[in-house]
Amino acid sequence: MSLDDLQDDVEGEYSALGEELSVELDGETRNELALLEAALDPEDTDDLVRRAVHMLFQRTVDTGNLDFHLRSGYDVTYDEYLSGMTYDEMTGGGQSFPQQQQKDDRRYQF
Template sequence: MSLDDLTEDIEAQYADLGDELDIELDRETRNELAMLSVALEPEETDELLRRGIHMLFQTAVDTGNLDFHLRSQYDVTYDEYLSGMTFEEMTGGQFPQPQQNDDRRYQF
């Protein structure tokens, strides 16, 4: 898969989510959501869902977990997705730089 495949999949998933998300909560999740609602007092419970997704996403980016999964499934990283081009495209396929035989720097 490629960067274009990833972009298409994200756009399709975003469209599928729509304006509402209907989910069933298990007992543990319902209890945790109730605790967070009481402690953080959001205007709506949906706000906690948004915050939770932001935190999970940021953690996945910070730990490299997102890059690991993107690399294994699409052969790209999150940075490549953001820039719209692969690392090879950015560097012209020249990374790492070819070793230069520059013996002159050691001559006196």
């Protein structure tokens, strides 16, 4: 897979999510969310969920876990995704430059 495949998949997932998301909660998650609501007193529960997604995303980036999964699935890193080009493209490694034809007939002459 490639950077273009990742971009297509992100756009597809973004569209599929829509504006609202309904999530079923297990007992442990419900209890943790209730404790966070009581302690942090947000305006609404959605605010806590948004903050949780941001924190999970940041932690995944900071630990290199996101890069690991992106490299495994798409052969790119998060930095490459953000820049829109691979490291090879950034450094010109993917380009082939014409090589000078060297005919060295004298190489093995004594």
